[in-house]
Amino acid sequence: MNKFSKEVRQLLEYVGGKENIAAVTHCVTRMRFVLNNPQKADVEKIERIKVVKGTFTQAGQFQVIIGNEVATFYNEFVKNADIEGVSKETVKKAGRQNMNFLQRLISHLGEIFSPLIPAIIVGGLILGFRNIIGDIKLLEGGTKSLIEVSQFWAGVHQFLWLIGEAIFFFLPVGITWSISKKWGQLKFWGLF
Incomplete structure (x- = not known):
């Protein structure tokens, strides 16, 4: 049995299912999602998951703070969801689909x-x-x-x-x- 199997299933359900995930990766403490429809994500339920420390949206990415065990959680998540994780650069590019023109311009200049x-x-x-x-x-x-x-x-x-x-x-x-x-x-x- 996996360490985070219950939490992984909950997060997958609360972000809107596998169909709502355009791309996913992780950094040091956070899962980074690019969602096809960000409104499908139930932020209140996600923040009530035991391992989740918080959530926020930045640069077109929905980010879920997990903490130091994010790598283990991420590996279980992609295995359970049967999706392929991608690089941070790919997520950054995919995240632009959720930005307006001005946000994309500022992102490129940055x-x-x-x-x-x-x-x-x-x-x-x-x-x-x-x-x-x-x-x-x-x-x-x-x-x-x-x-x-x-x-x-x-x-x-x-x-x-x-x-x-x-x-x-x-x-x-x-x-x-x-x-x-x-x-x-x-x-x-x-x-x-």
């Missing part, structure tokens, strides 16, 4: 720009540090900045300009690389 966010943050931090050492007058009674007193910090100040601006200078290349990655093309084509 997938393009989210890989670039760390570079933008680092570039901003570098330029911010550069401004602190070059523009804030803290030394000699508030009349001189660090670069006006130290040759070393003046060199660091100029070097940081190169690094900080390079990130923003090459941002269009990063955007085209990210677009080509999203479209499934060779990332090399994003350089042109």
Whole structure:
């Protein structure tokens, strides 16, 4: 006997049955469903299942929070429901069917720009540090900045300009690389 057989049958029934499931996968703590008709899912009954910690809908996916044992629960679920699990990317693409035009547009833009966010943050931090050492007058009674007193910090100040601006200078290349990655093309084509 499986550990979650009763809960698996309940969840399958409450999401609207096998016919209502377009795609299913899981992440670290959640089952991720793309439902053909999201209104068929009985959220109140699902949340009363013993192993379910909560539910929510995001990015066209109906997500059921199971917790640390989600992998075991998921394996039993797909076996009991006689459906094939899919990858997270497939579920993400299938979930777009439940989004309106504006949500789909924002989702696409998010997938393009989210890989670039760390570079933008680092570039901003570098330029911010550069401004602190070059523009804030803290030394000699508030009349001189660090670069006006130290040759070393003046060199660091100029070097940081190169690094900080390079990130923003090459941002269009990063955007085209990210677009080509999203479209499934060779990332090399994003350089042109």
